[in-house]
Amino acid sequence: MRAEIQKIQQMMEAADYVTDPAIATSVHLAMTLKKPLLIEGHAGVGKTEIAKVMARMLETNLIRLQCYEGLDAAQALYEWNYPKQLLHIKLEESTTHTLREKEAAIFSEPFLIRRPLLQAISQVGKAPVLLIDEVDRADEEFEAFLLEVLSEFQVTIPEIGTVKTAHPPYVILTSNRVRELSDALRRRCLYLWIDFPGFDKEVRIVMRKVPGVNEALAREIARFMESLRTIRLAKVPGVAETLDWAQALASLHADHLDEEVVLETLGCVLKDADDVKRFKRELTASGLKRFAAAEG
Amino acid sequence: MAGPRDLTTAVLRFGRMLRAAGLPLTTGELMDGVRALAVVDLLDRRDVYLALRTTLVARQEEFPAFDRCFEAFWRFQAEEGQGLDGLLTPTEPAIPEEHAGNTGAEAAQKKVSVALEGWEEQGDDDGEPLEVPGVSDKEILMDQDFSTFPVEDLDEVARLTILIARRLARRISRRKRPTRRGGVIDLRRSIRANLMKGEIIELRRRERRRRKIRLVLLCDVSGSMDLYSRFLLQFLYALQNVFGRVETFTFSTRLTRVTEHLKGASYRQALAKLTEVRDFSGGTRIGESLQEFNARWGRLVDRHTIVIVLSDGWDTGEPEVLATEMLAIKRKAGRLIWPNPLLGNPSYEPLTRGMAAALPLVDHFAAAHNLASLRDLAGHLNLR
Numbered sequence: 001m002r003a004e005i006q007k008i009q010q011m012m013e014a015a016d017y018v019t020d021p022a023i024a025t026s027v028h029l030a031m032t033l034k035k036p037l038l039i040e041g042h043a044g045v046g047k048t049e050i051a052k053v054m055a056r057m058l059e060t061n062l063i064r065l066q067c068y069e070g071l072d073a074a075q076a077l078y079e080w081n082y083p084k085q086l087l088h089i090k091l092e093e094s095t096t097h098t099l100r101e102k103e104a105a106i107f108s109e110p111f112l113i114r115r116p117l118l119q120a121i122s123q124v125g126k127a128p129v130l131l132i133d134e135v136d137r138a139d140e141e142f143e144a145f146l147l148e149v150l151s152e153f154q155v156t157i158p159e160i161g162t163v164k165t166a167h168p169p170y171v172i173l174t175s176n177r178v179r180e181l182s183d184a185l186r187r188r189c190l191y192l193w194i195d196f197p198g199f200d201k202e203v204r205i206v207m208r209k210v211p212g213v214n215e216a217l218a219r220e221i222a223r224f225m226e227s228l229r230t231i232r233l234a235k236v237p238g239v240a241e242t243l244d245w246a247q248a249l250a251s252l253h254a255d256h257l258d259e260e261v262v263l264e265t266l267g268c269v270l271k272d273a274d275d276v277k278r279f280k281r282e283l284t285a286s287g288l289k290r291f292a293a294a295e296g
Numbered sequence: 297m298a299g300p301r302d303l304t305t306a307v308l309r310f311g312r313m314l315r316a317a318g319l320p321l322t323t324g325e326l327m328d329g330v331r332a333l334a335v336v337d338l339l340d341r342r343d344v345y346l347a348l349r350t351t352l353v354a355r356q357e358e359f360p361a362f363d364r365c366f367e368a369f370w371r372f373q374a375e376e377g378q379g380l381d382g383l384l385t386p387t388e389p390a391i392p393e394e395h396a397g398n399t400g401a402e403a404a405q406k407k408v409s410v411a412l413e414g415w416e417e418q419g420d421d422d423g424e425p426l427e428v429p430g431v432s433d434k435e436i437l438m439d440q441d442f443s444t445f446p447v448e449d450l451d452e453v454a455r456l457t458i459l460i461a462r463r464l465a466r467r468i469s470r471r472k473r474p475t476r477r478g479g480v481i482d483l484r485r486s487i488r489a490n491l492m493k494g495e496i497i498e499l500r501r502r503e504r505r506r507r508k509i510r511l512v513l514l515c516d517v518s519g520s521m522d523l524y525s526r527f528l529l530q531f532l533y534a535l536q537n538v539f540g541r542v543e544t545f546t547f548s549t550r551l552t553r554v555t556e557h558l559k560g561a562s563y564r565q566a567l568a569k570l571t572e573v574r575d576f577s578g579g580t581r582i583g584e585s586l587q588e589f590n591a592r593w594g595r596l597v598d599r600h601t602i603v604i605v606l607s608d609g610w611d612t613g614e615p616e617v618l619a620t621e622m623l624a625i626k627r628k629a630g631r632l633i634w635p636n637p638l639l640g641n642p643s644y645e646p647l648t649r650g651m652a653a654a655l656p657l658v659d660h661f662a663a664a665h666n667l668a669s670l671r672d673l674a675g676h677l678n679l680r
Binding site for chain 1: 322324325331335340343347351356491541543
């Protein structure tokens with residue numbers, strides 16, 4: 001493995017992010033090739049976390065754009081501060097400034113609200129990490145707009161002029177696949193798919209993040225989660241659920257899994273009524289052994 | 297050790313192989329692949345694999361094809377007994393096939409080779425009053441069941457289908473829907489307009505942006521349904537510019553996503569894929585196919601989506617499964633439409649167990665057996 005990738009892996013581990021070669025390689029490529037990285041995977045596998053860790057590693061700041069349905073350019077790029085503009089017009093009422101002067105005044109820098117994309121582009125000093133979170137939630141039109149911004153890294157504000165970046169940001173996009181993203185956007189980005197962690201990785205994550213859990217219990221938890229994910233569930237639990245659960249077990253001072261403690265803490269893992277029903281059915285049918293089968 | 301130029305050649309060759317395996321790679325991606333190899337350890341197979349996968353793959357579904365190609369490329373190199381330098385040998389390994397041998401399906405496909413090619417490009421007939429049959433000698437054509445046309449007429453019928461669809465597309469996209477009065481307030485323009493007045497007196501508004509409707513098509517391609525599926529697909533693809541997105545799946549005993557195959561240059565070739573999945577021995581398992589759809593592709597359906605299931609309802613699976621999965625779709629979708637070609641037969645009643653289970657959940661149950669019924673179907677492609 002290339003030394004740089006190894007170093008990234010070490011740095012990520014040092015930042016409490018349990019990683020694997022695929023993730024480290026993608027991050028390495030995103031940083032050296034300066035290409036946006038699209039990360040997909042189930043909810044709760046640590047997609048967003050990568051951007052945070054990356055910002056920490058690069059010792060730069062993280063700018064986050066949370067996407068949602070109906071998000072438009074004004075909310076993502078920039079907006080004029082309307083209340084302030086109104087107030088200014090009001091205060092200027094009695095002055096003798098011309099229309100042109102008034103206009104120039106209220107459409108100037110102090111009245112501009114910089115939204116995440118403009119912030120990322122106009123950053124001075126060091127290139128920031130720009131996290132475009134859950135891009136699949138935004139509309140298709142927004143995706144097209146994003147594509148344009150990501151390829152140019154410059155924005156024209158009619159009243160002020162063109163803002164061009166001095167330090168193109170490192171861009172991380174995440175998607176939960178609520179909607180299929182366009183090929184244009186996909187093929188413009190580097191791609192990383194984060195699956196649910198394998199057994200060993202999940203053990204490491206639990207041990208790292210929840211100090212009160214010993215290795216035997218961590219292994220039991222990981223084994224349980226592994227087999228739980230093989231049942232057809234409406235909401236398959238991710239790593240976030242594993243950690244919540246481990247935390248709960250730790251605070252109950254549980255040192256192994258039994259039926260009682262599992263049922264007591266089930267709410268940490270399964271968050272859908274039908275899933276709980278289905279799980280309980282499986283549990284009565286084949287007992288806890290089905291989920292905590294001996295290793296190997 | 298391979299030089300940068302040789303590396304480029306190697307990546308381009310690998311890219312050719314990936315393209316042949318169905319990955320729509322861009323040149324930009326290939327150049328990224330070359331750049332990526334320059335910053336990883338070329339002697340470490342995993343580094344090379346991850347670097348190329350990160351740059352060349354754009355969705356999880358492409359992983360298996362990528363892995364197959366990478367494996368073949370690399371094994372080929374290993375056989376040559378070389379390291380990465382072996383990438384430069386002129387001969388190329390064959391593209392690994394997922395499943396080989398579709399000659400039977402191909403022959404079956406030829407029988408009904410409906411010409412679907414080229415319609416997408418030739419859409420410039422605007423303004424020209426297209427005479428789509430009203431009351432004329434073509435009326436008979438409109439009402440004739442697709443399956444009763446002689447094979448040699450199918451091309452002509454296909455052409456007519458497209459003409460009707462195009463005309464409808466223009467009508468649908470022109471249709472103004474009642475808007476909430478005034479739309480949303482446009483503060484930016486309001487401020488500008490009221491600059492000298494000291495306060496906002498006159499509000500400027502802009503029309504609220506509308507989302508385009510998306511379509512998800514699930515087409516039964518078992519046995520006699522194949523022909524009807526073709527016409528429906530053809531019809532809806534000619535309408536596709538009206539919609540935000542059209543996703544297409546075919547099923548008989550299992551589900552196949554064919555959206556990607558229906559895109560791009562060779563439409564005729566792509567349509568061969570429709571029959572590829574046909575299983576002549578078994579019946580249709582609608583319930584199981586929908587179950588697979590919900591599990592793997594459920595995310596494509598939201599309240600802005602119209603889901604269309606074309607089938608005759610002859611389900612050899614369990615009706616309970618069908619009902620459960622239909623309900624799951626109905627809960628999420630904006631609209632659920634079930635065109636059934638058998639409805640064209642006046643004596644038909646939806647009494648099959650599968651149909652009876654699904655029917656209460658369907659928003660619109662329609663025929664789809666002739667041109668007139670397809671035209672009527674278009675009237676239902678909206679969300680209330």
